[in-house]
Protein backbone atom coordinates (compact mmCIF):
# COMPACT_ATOMS: atom_id res chain seq x y z
CA UNK A 1 0.00 0.00 0.00
CA UNK A 2 2.82 2.44 0.85
CA UNK A 3 4.17 1.72 -2.60
CA UNK A 4 0.78 2.40 -4.18
CA UNK A 5 0.60 5.73 -2.42
CA UNK A 6 4.13 6.62 -3.52
CA UNK A 7 3.23 5.82 -7.13
CA UNK A 8 0.06 7.83 -6.84
CA UNK A 9 1.89 10.80 -5.30
CA UNK A 10 4.53 10.73 -7.98
CA UNK A 11 1.85 10.76 -10.63
CA UNK A 12 0.13 13.70 -8.97
CA UNK A 13 3.34 15.63 -8.49
CA UNK A 14 3.87 15.36 -12.22
CA UNK A 15 0.29 16.56 -12.76
CA UNK A 16 -0.37 19.82 -10.90
CA UNK A 17 -3.32 22.16 -11.20
CA UNK A 18 -3.54 22.58 -14.93
CA UNK A 19 -2.03 19.39 -16.29
CA UNK A 20 -4.66 16.88 -15.23
CA UNK A 21 -8.37 16.75 -15.94
CA UNK A 22 -10.73 16.63 -12.98
CA UNK A 23 -14.42 15.76 -13.00
CA UNK A 24 -16.66 18.86 -13.28
CA UNK A 25 -18.13 18.15 -9.83
CA UNK A 26 -14.72 18.89 -8.30
CA UNK A 27 -14.94 22.48 -9.58
CA UNK A 28 -18.54 22.84 -8.37
CA UNK A 29 -17.49 21.56 -4.97
CA UNK A 30 -14.55 23.99 -4.90
CA UNK A 31 -16.74 26.91 -5.93
CA UNK A 32 -19.41 26.15 -3.35
CA UNK A 33 -16.93 25.66 -0.53
CA UNK A 34 -15.29 28.90 -1.65
CA UNK A 35 -18.67 30.61 -1.22
CA UNK A 36 -18.30 29.93 2.49
CA UNK A 37 -14.98 31.84 2.31
CA UNK A 38 -16.74 34.60 0.43
CA UNK A 39 -19.38 34.93 3.17
CA UNK A 40 -16.68 34.85 5.82
CA UNK A 41 -15.02 37.79 4.02
CA UNK A 42 -18.31 39.64 3.44
CA UNK A 43 -19.19 39.53 7.11
CA UNK A 44 -15.72 40.63 8.17
CA UNK A 45 -15.56 43.43 5.59
CA UNK A 46 -19.05 44.86 5.78
CA UNK A 47 -18.71 46.37 9.21
CA UNK A 48 -15.96 48.86 8.39
CA UNK A 49 -18.25 50.85 6.09
CA UNK A 50 -21.43 50.34 8.09
CA UNK A 51 -19.98 51.23 11.50
CA UNK A 52 -20.06 54.96 11.01
CA UNK A 53 -23.77 54.96 10.17
CA UNK A 54 -24.60 52.53 12.97
CA UNK A 55 -22.73 54.72 15.45
CA UNK A 56 -24.66 57.76 14.24
CA UNK A 57 -28.07 56.13 14.37
CA UNK A 58 -27.64 54.70 17.88
CA UNK A 59 -25.27 57.42 19.20
CA UNK A 60 -22.90 54.56 20.05
CA UNK A 61 -19.90 55.04 22.35
CA UNK A 62 -16.41 53.87 21.32
CA UNK A 63 -16.82 50.76 23.45
CA UNK A 64 -20.19 49.94 21.89
CA UNK A 65 -18.70 50.33 18.42
CA UNK A 66 -15.87 47.99 19.35
CA UNK A 67 -18.45 45.47 20.53
CA UNK A 68 -20.38 45.76 17.26
CA UNK A 69 -17.17 44.78 15.46
CA UNK A 70 -15.96 42.12 17.89
CA UNK A 71 -19.25 40.42 18.76
CA UNK A 72 -19.10 38.57 15.43
CA UNK A 73 -15.66 37.27 16.30
CA UNK A 74 -16.67 35.91 19.68
CA UNK A 75 -19.59 34.17 17.97
CA UNK A 76 -17.05 32.76 15.53
CA UNK A 77 -15.03 31.22 18.38
CA UNK A 78 -18.15 29.44 19.61
CA UNK A 79 -19.00 28.43 16.02
CA UNK A 80 -15.53 26.94 15.52
CA UNK A 81 -15.71 24.96 18.75
CA UNK A 82 -19.22 23.68 17.92
CA UNK A 83 -18.19 22.60 14.44
CA UNK A 84 -15.84 19.88 15.63
CA UNK A 85 -18.83 18.18 17.24
CA UNK A 86 -21.46 19.04 14.60
CA UNK A 87 -19.39 18.01 11.62
CA UNK A 88 -18.45 14.72 13.23
CA UNK A 89 -21.98 13.86 14.37
CA UNK A 90 -24.15 15.22 11.56
CA UNK A 91 -21.65 15.44 8.72
CA UNK A 92 -19.75 18.20 6.92
CA UNK A 93 -22.56 18.89 4.47
CA UNK A 94 -25.26 19.37 7.11
CA UNK A 95 -22.93 21.64 9.12
CA UNK A 96 -22.32 23.77 6.02
CA UNK A 97 -26.08 23.89 5.36
CA UNK A 98 -26.66 24.99 8.93
CA UNK A 99 -23.97 27.66 8.51
CA UNK A 100 -25.77 28.96 5.38
CA UNK A 101 -29.07 29.16 7.28
CA UNK A 102 -27.43 30.99 10.19
CA UNK A 103 -25.69 33.33 7.72
CA UNK A 104 -29.07 34.20 6.12
CA UNK A 105 -31.04 34.60 9.34
CA UNK A 106 -28.20 36.47 11.07
CA UNK A 107 -27.79 38.91 8.17
CA UNK A 108 -31.52 39.55 7.99
CA UNK A 109 -31.94 40.08 11.72
CA UNK A 110 -28.91 42.32 12.09
CA UNK A 111 -30.22 44.52 9.31
CA UNK A 112 -33.50 45.13 11.16
CA UNK A 113 -32.02 45.57 14.66
CA UNK A 114 -33.73 48.27 16.67
CA UNK A 115 -31.03 48.83 19.29
CA UNK A 116 -27.29 48.49 19.60
CA UNK A 117 -27.77 45.60 22.07
CA UNK A 118 -29.92 43.64 19.60
CA UNK A 119 -27.43 44.33 16.83
CA UNK A 120 -24.57 43.02 18.98
CA UNK A 121 -26.65 39.89 19.77
CA UNK A 122 -27.38 39.33 16.06
CA UNK A 123 -23.69 39.66 15.23
CA UNK A 124 -22.78 37.03 17.82
CA UNK A 125 -25.32 34.77 16.09
CA UNK A 126 -23.91 35.59 12.66
CA UNK A 127 -20.47 34.83 14.08
CA UNK A 128 -21.58 31.25 14.73
CA UNK A 129 -21.96 30.86 10.97
CA UNK A 130 -18.58 32.44 10.26
CA UNK A 131 -16.92 30.07 12.76
CA UNK A 132 -18.73 27.04 11.35
CA UNK A 133 -17.76 28.02 7.81
CA UNK A 134 -14.11 28.68 8.68
CA UNK A 135 -13.74 25.26 10.26
CA UNK A 136 -15.94 23.12 8.03
CA UNK A 137 -15.33 24.46 4.53
CA UNK A 138 -11.54 23.87 4.44
CA UNK A 139 -12.01 20.52 6.20
CA UNK A 140 -14.65 19.43 3.68
CA UNK A 141 -12.47 20.69 0.83
CA UNK A 142 -9.41 18.83 2.06
CA UNK A 143 -11.45 15.64 2.33
CA UNK A 144 -12.99 15.78 -1.10
CA UNK A 145 -10.32 17.55 -3.23
CA UNK A 146 -7.89 15.50 -5.31
CA UNK A 147 -4.60 15.53 -3.41
CA UNK A 148 -2.70 17.24 -6.19
CA UNK A 149 -4.76 20.43 -5.96
CA UNK A 150 -5.47 20.42 -2.24
CA UNK A 151 -2.82 23.03 -1.43
CA UNK A 152 -4.02 25.32 -4.19
CA UNK A 153 -7.58 25.04 -2.91
CA UNK A 154 -6.58 26.17 0.60
CA UNK A 155 -4.98 29.30 -0.85
CA UNK A 156 -7.97 29.79 -3.15
CA UNK A 157 -10.17 29.69 -0.09
CA UNK A 158 -8.13 32.58 1.37
CA UNK A 159 -8.47 34.34 -1.97
CA UNK A 160 -12.25 34.07 -1.70
CA UNK A 161 -12.11 35.55 1.81
CA UNK A 162 -10.29 38.58 0.41
CA UNK A 163 -12.77 38.84 -2.49
CA UNK A 164 -15.63 38.75 0.05
CA UNK A 165 -14.00 41.57 1.98
CA UNK A 166 -13.56 43.74 -1.11
CA UNK A 167 -17.13 43.13 -2.31
CA UNK A 168 -18.36 44.23 1.12
CA UNK A 169 -16.20 47.37 0.91
CA UNK A 170 -17.55 48.10 -2.58
CA UNK A 171 -21.14 47.59 -1.56
CA UNK A 172 -20.59 49.84 1.49
CA UNK A 173 -19.03 52.54 -0.71
CA UNK A 174 -21.81 52.25 -3.27
CA UNK A 175 -24.62 52.49 -0.74
CA UNK A 176 -22.90 55.33 1.12
CA UNK A 177 -22.74 57.44 -2.07
CA UNK A 178 -26.15 56.29 -3.33
CA UNK A 179 -27.89 57.41 -0.16
CA UNK A 180 -25.90 60.60 -0.01
CA UNK A 181 -27.18 61.61 -3.44
CA UNK A 182 -30.73 60.40 -2.82
CA UNK A 183 -30.77 62.01 0.59
CA UNK A 184 -32.11 58.97 2.44
CA UNK A 185 -31.40 59.11 6.16
CA UNK A 186 -30.71 56.18 8.49
CA UNK A 187 -31.17 53.25 6.11
CA UNK A 188 -27.62 52.89 4.82
CA UNK A 189 -26.24 50.34 7.19
CA UNK A 190 -29.40 48.22 7.16
CA UNK A 191 -29.05 47.55 3.45
CA UNK A 192 -25.28 47.02 3.77
CA UNK A 193 -25.83 44.29 6.37
CA UNK A 194 -29.02 42.88 4.85
CA UNK A 195 -27.78 42.36 1.30
CA UNK A 196 -25.55 39.51 2.51
CA UNK A 197 -28.69 37.36 2.68
CA UNK A 198 -28.41 36.92 -1.11
CA UNK A 199 -25.03 35.08 -1.24
CA UNK A 200 -26.03 33.15 1.89
CA UNK A 201 -29.12 31.78 0.14
CA UNK A 202 -27.02 30.96 -2.94
CA UNK A 203 -24.61 29.08 -0.68
CA UNK A 204 -27.50 27.10 0.85
CA UNK A 205 -28.77 26.05 -2.57
CA UNK A 206 -25.24 25.18 -3.75
CA UNK A 207 -24.36 23.12 -0.68
CA UNK A 208 -27.70 21.32 -0.85
CA UNK A 209 -26.58 19.66 -4.08
CA UNK A 210 -23.08 18.76 -2.86
CA UNK A 211 -22.16 15.18 -1.99
CA UNK A 212 -21.26 14.36 1.62
CA UNK A 213 -17.57 13.95 2.43
CA UNK A 214 -16.49 10.38 1.60
CA UNK A 215 -14.29 10.34 4.67
CA UNK A 216 -17.19 11.17 7.00
CA UNK A 217 -19.33 8.53 5.29
CA UNK A 218 -16.71 5.89 6.03
CA UNK A 219 -16.57 7.14 9.62
CA UNK A 220 -20.31 6.49 9.88
CA UNK A 221 -19.96 3.01 8.39
CA UNK A 222 -21.44 4.02 5.03
CA UNK A 223 -18.62 2.69 2.89
CA UNK A 224 -20.89 2.01 -0.08
CA UNK A 225 -22.03 5.63 -0.33
CA UNK A 226 -18.46 6.81 0.18
CA UNK A 227 -17.46 4.76 -2.85
CA UNK A 228 -20.30 6.27 -4.90
CA UNK A 229 -19.18 9.80 -3.98
CA UNK A 230 -15.56 9.02 -4.81
CA UNK A 231 -16.64 7.74 -8.20
CA UNK A 232 -18.16 11.15 -8.87
CA UNK A 233 -15.00 13.09 -7.95
CA UNK A 234 -12.15 10.81 -9.04
CA UNK A 235 -11.28 9.77 -12.55
CA UNK A 236 -10.22 6.13 -12.26
CA UNK A 237 -11.36 3.05 -10.37
CA UNK A 238 -7.78 2.65 -9.14
CA UNK A 239 -7.83 6.09 -7.49
CA UNK A 240 -11.15 5.32 -5.79
CA UNK A 241 -9.89 2.01 -4.38
CA UNK A 242 -6.62 3.52 -3.19
CA UNK A 243 -8.29 6.42 -1.48
CA UNK A 244 -10.90 4.27 0.25
CA UNK A 245 -8.12 2.11 1.61
CA UNK A 246 -6.21 5.17 2.87
CA UNK A 247 -9.31 6.62 4.51
CA UNK A 248 -9.99 3.38 6.33
CA UNK A 249 -6.40 3.06 7.56
CA UNK A 250 -6.36 6.64 8.82
CA UNK A 251 -9.75 6.66 10.46
CA UNK A 252 -8.78 4.34 13.27
CA UNK A 253 -6.05 6.75 14.33
CA UNK A 254 -7.98 9.94 13.83
CA UNK A 255 -10.29 9.62 16.80
CA UNK A 256 -7.50 10.37 19.25
CA UNK A 257 -7.14 14.19 19.28
CA UNK A 258 -7.71 15.07 22.94
CA UNK A 259 -6.21 11.80 24.22
CA UNK A 260 -3.19 12.40 22.06
CA UNK A 261 -2.88 15.95 23.37
CA UNK A 262 -2.85 14.70 26.95
CA UNK A 263 -0.46 11.84 26.40
CA UNK A 264 1.95 12.97 23.69
CA UNK A 265 4.19 15.94 24.38
CA UNK A 266 5.42 16.15 20.79
CA UNK A 267 1.87 16.51 19.53
CA UNK A 268 1.27 19.13 22.25
CA UNK A 269 4.21 21.10 20.84
CA UNK A 270 2.60 21.09 17.39
CA UNK A 271 -0.69 22.29 18.86
CA UNK A 272 1.10 25.14 20.66
CA UNK A 273 2.89 25.99 17.42
CA UNK A 274 -0.43 26.23 15.55
CA UNK A 275 -1.86 28.42 18.31
CA UNK A 276 1.27 30.63 18.20
CA UNK A 277 1.04 30.95 14.41
CA UNK A 278 -2.56 32.15 14.53
CA UNK A 279 -1.76 34.62 17.34
CA UNK A 280 0.99 35.98 15.10
CA UNK A 281 -1.32 36.24 12.09
CA UNK A 282 -3.77 38.36 14.03
CA UNK A 283 -1.19 40.49 15.88
CA UNK A 284 0.30 41.62 12.59
CA UNK A 285 -2.61 44.07 12.87
CA UNK A 286 -4.28 43.10 9.60
CA UNK A 287 -7.78 43.40 10.96
CA UNK A 288 -7.11 46.79 12.45
CA UNK A 289 -6.95 47.83 8.82
CA UNK A 290 -9.81 45.60 7.65
CA UNK A 291 -12.30 46.77 10.28
CA UNK A 292 -11.25 50.34 10.81
CA UNK A 293 -9.93 51.44 7.43
CA UNK A 294 -12.33 54.41 7.13
CA UNK A 295 -11.37 55.59 10.65
CA UNK A 296 -7.69 55.32 9.70
CA UNK A 297 -8.29 57.36 6.54
CA UNK A 298 -10.11 59.90 8.70
CA UNK A 299 -7.23 60.08 11.21
CA UNK A 300 -4.88 60.61 8.27
CA UNK A 301 -6.86 63.69 7.28
CA UNK A 302 -9.19 62.40 4.56
CA UNK A 303 -12.29 64.16 5.78
CA UNK A 304 -15.03 63.19 3.32
CA UNK A 305 -16.96 59.94 3.61
CA UNK A 306 -16.43 59.28 -0.10
CA UNK A 307 -12.62 59.51 0.27
CA UNK A 308 -12.73 57.19 3.26
CA UNK A 309 -14.99 54.63 1.58
CA UNK A 310 -13.18 54.51 -1.76
CA UNK A 311 -9.82 54.44 0.05
CA UNK A 312 -11.11 51.37 1.87
CA UNK A 313 -12.08 49.76 -1.44
CA UNK A 314 -8.51 50.25 -2.68
CA UNK A 315 -7.22 48.55 0.50
CA UNK A 316 -9.51 45.59 -0.22
CA UNK A 317 -8.42 45.32 -3.85
CA UNK A 318 -4.74 45.40 -2.98
CA UNK A 319 -5.47 42.62 -0.48
CA UNK A 320 -7.01 40.44 -3.22
CA UNK A 321 -4.29 41.08 -5.80
CA UNK A 322 -1.36 40.51 -3.45
CA UNK A 323 -2.78 37.11 -2.43
CA UNK A 324 -1.81 35.89 -5.91
CA UNK A 325 1.85 36.49 -5.03
CA UNK A 326 1.60 33.89 -2.28
CA UNK A 327 -0.31 31.47 -4.49
CA UNK A 328 2.41 31.72 -7.13
CA UNK A 329 5.44 31.42 -4.84
CA UNK A 330 4.47 29.37 -1.79
CA UNK A 331 5.56 26.09 -3.35
CA UNK A 332 8.58 27.57 -5.15
CA UNK A 333 10.32 29.74 -2.55
CA UNK A 334 8.95 27.93 0.47
CA UNK A 335 6.94 29.22 3.39
CA UNK A 336 9.70 30.69 5.54
CA UNK A 337 11.49 32.97 3.04
CA UNK A 338 8.11 34.45 2.12
CA UNK A 339 7.19 34.92 5.78
CA UNK A 340 10.55 36.56 6.62
CA UNK A 341 10.14 38.99 3.73
CA UNK A 342 6.55 39.58 4.83
CA UNK A 343 7.55 40.45 8.41
CA UNK A 344 10.18 42.94 7.25
CA UNK A 345 7.75 44.61 4.84
CA UNK A 346 4.89 44.65 7.36
CA UNK A 347 7.07 45.90 10.22
CA UNK A 348 8.64 48.77 8.31
CA UNK A 349 5.33 49.71 6.69
CA UNK A 350 3.41 49.79 9.99
CA UNK A 351 6.09 51.98 11.61
CA UNK A 352 5.93 54.40 8.66
CA UNK A 353 2.12 54.49 8.93
CA UNK A 354 2.50 55.49 12.58
CA UNK A 355 5.33 57.99 12.10
CA UNK A 356 3.85 59.71 9.05
CA UNK A 357 0.27 59.84 10.33
CA UNK A 358 -0.43 63.58 10.63
CA UNK A 359 -1.49 64.93 14.04
CA UNK A 360 -4.77 66.79 14.48
CA UNK A 361 -2.78 70.04 14.58
CA UNK A 362 -1.13 69.20 11.21
CA UNK A 363 -4.53 68.49 9.69
CA UNK A 364 -5.99 71.73 11.07
CA UNK A 365 -3.04 73.82 9.84
CA UNK A 366 -3.32 72.30 6.35
CA UNK A 367 -6.61 74.28 6.17
CA UNK A 368 -8.77 71.92 4.19
CA UNK A 369 -5.92 70.39 2.13
CA UNK A 370 -4.80 66.87 2.81
CA UNK A 371 -1.24 67.02 4.24
CA UNK A 372 1.51 65.26 2.26
CA UNK A 373 2.28 63.03 5.25
CA UNK A 374 -1.26 61.65 4.98
CA UNK A 375 -0.43 60.28 1.53
CA UNK A 376 2.80 58.77 2.83
CA UNK A 377 1.05 57.02 5.67
CA UNK A 378 -1.67 55.66 3.38
CA UNK A 379 0.95 54.45 0.86
CA UNK A 380 2.67 52.65 3.73
CA UNK A 381 -0.66 51.16 4.77
CA UNK A 382 -1.09 49.69 1.28
CA UNK A 383 2.45 48.29 1.40
CA UNK A 384 1.57 46.68 4.73
CA UNK A 385 -1.46 45.04 3.10
CA UNK A 386 0.72 43.70 0.27
CA UNK A 387 3.15 42.31 2.88
CA UNK A 388 0.33 40.55 4.72
CA UNK A 389 -1.62 39.22 1.76
CA UNK A 390 1.51 37.80 0.12
CA UNK A 391 2.67 36.09 3.33
CA UNK A 392 0.82 35.66 6.62
CA UNK A 393 -2.66 35.75 5.04
CA UNK A 394 -2.56 32.42 3.23
CA UNK A 395 0.64 30.90 4.60
CA UNK A 396 -0.38 30.72 8.26
CA UNK A 397 -3.47 28.72 7.22
CA UNK A 398 -1.32 26.52 5.01
CA UNK A 399 1.27 25.75 7.73
CA UNK A 400 -1.48 25.14 10.28
CA UNK A 401 -2.95 22.51 7.99
CA UNK A 402 0.43 20.79 7.58
CA UNK A 403 1.96 20.43 11.04
CA UNK A 404 -0.48 18.04 12.74
CA UNK A 405 -0.30 14.30 12.39
CA UNK A 406 -3.50 12.93 10.88
CA UNK A 407 -4.48 11.42 14.22
CA UNK A 408 -4.78 14.85 15.81
CA UNK A 409 -5.63 17.02 12.85
CA UNK A 410 -9.25 17.93 13.68
CA UNK A 411 -8.22 18.71 17.23
CA UNK A 412 -5.19 20.79 16.22
CA UNK A 413 -7.13 22.77 13.62
CA UNK A 414 -9.94 23.44 16.10
CA UNK A 415 -7.40 24.88 18.57
CA UNK A 416 -5.58 27.03 16.03
CA UNK A 417 -8.74 28.28 14.28
CA UNK A 418 -10.42 29.15 17.59
CA UNK A 419 -7.26 31.06 18.56
CA UNK A 420 -7.45 33.00 15.31
CA UNK A 421 -10.94 34.22 16.22
CA UNK A 422 -10.16 34.94 19.87
CA UNK A 423 -7.16 37.14 19.07
CA UNK A 424 -9.06 38.66 16.15
CA UNK A 425 -11.76 39.64 18.68
CA UNK A 426 -9.24 41.10 21.11
CA UNK A 427 -7.63 43.20 18.38
CA UNK A 428 -11.06 44.43 17.19
CA UNK A 429 -12.06 45.23 20.74
CA UNK A 430 -9.00 47.26 21.65
CA UNK A 431 -8.00 49.15 18.51
CA UNK A 432 -10.25 52.22 18.79
CA UNK A 433 -9.40 52.56 22.49
CA UNK A 434 -5.68 52.36 21.65
CA UNK A 435 -6.10 54.89 18.86
CA UNK A 436 -7.93 57.34 21.12
CA UNK A 437 -5.89 56.63 24.26
CA UNK A 438 -2.33 56.30 22.91
CA UNK A 439 -2.70 58.19 19.63
CA UNK A 440 -2.19 56.89 16.11
CA UNK A 441 1.61 57.00 16.15
CA UNK A 442 2.08 54.85 19.25
CA UNK A 443 -0.66 52.42 18.19
CA UNK A 444 0.81 51.71 14.77
CA UNK A 445 4.37 51.65 16.11
CA UNK A 446 3.24 48.97 18.57
CA UNK A 447 1.93 46.81 15.72
CA UNK A 448 5.04 47.52 13.65
CA UNK A 449 7.52 46.61 16.36
CA UNK A 450 5.92 43.30 17.35
CA UNK A 451 6.81 42.01 13.87
CA UNK A 452 10.40 41.76 15.14
CA UNK A 453 9.26 39.23 17.75
CA UNK A 454 7.41 37.25 15.10
CA UNK A 455 10.50 37.17 12.92
CA UNK A 456 12.42 35.64 15.84
CA UNK A 457 9.57 33.17 16.55
CA UNK A 458 9.77 31.94 12.97
CA UNK A 459 13.54 31.69 13.14
CA UNK A 460 13.47 29.53 16.28
CA UNK A 461 10.33 27.41 16.07
CA UNK A 462 8.75 27.24 12.65
CA UNK A 463 9.64 24.43 10.21
CA UNK A 464 9.93 24.83 6.45
CA UNK A 465 7.25 22.52 5.08
CA UNK A 466 7.75 22.98 1.34
CA UNK A 467 8.25 19.84 -0.71
CA UNK A 468 7.81 17.29 2.04
CA UNK A 469 5.01 14.85 2.60
CA UNK A 470 2.65 15.31 5.51
CA UNK A 471 3.46 11.77 6.64
CA UNK A 472 7.15 12.63 6.89
CA UNK A 473 6.39 15.79 8.91
CA UNK A 474 4.28 13.70 11.28
CA UNK A 475 6.98 11.03 11.62
CA UNK A 476 9.60 13.68 12.40
CA UNK A 477 7.37 15.37 14.94
CA UNK A 478 6.43 12.19 16.76
CA UNK A 479 10.08 11.04 16.75
CA UNK A 480 10.87 14.07 18.90
CA UNK A 481 12.71 16.29 16.41
CA UNK A 482 12.92 20.00 17.17
CA UNK A 483 9.89 21.83 15.79
CA UNK A 484 11.94 23.80 13.30
CA UNK A 485 13.41 20.57 11.94
CA UNK A 486 10.21 18.58 11.40
CA UNK A 487 10.14 19.66 7.76
CA UNK A 488 13.57 18.14 7.04
CA UNK A 489 13.70 15.16 4.73
CA UNK A 490 16.82 13.62 6.24
Ligand code: BGC
Pocket residue numbers: 044158161162165281286287290319392393394420424
Ligand atom coordinates in the same frame (compact mmCIF):
# COMPACT_ATOMS: atom_id res chain seq x y z
C1 BGC B 1 -7.34 36.28 8.34
C2 BGC B 1 -8.47 37.24 8.60
C3 BGC B 1 -8.25 38.47 7.75
C4 BGC B 1 -8.09 38.11 6.31
C5 BGC B 1 -7.74 39.33 5.51
C6 BGC B 1 -7.30 35.95 6.89
O1 BGC B 1 -6.27 35.05 6.65
O2 BGC B 1 -7.51 35.11 9.12
O3 BGC B 1 -8.49 37.55 9.96
O4 BGC B 1 -9.33 39.36 7.90
O5 BGC B 1 -7.09 37.14 6.15
O6 BGC B 1 -7.52 39.03 4.17
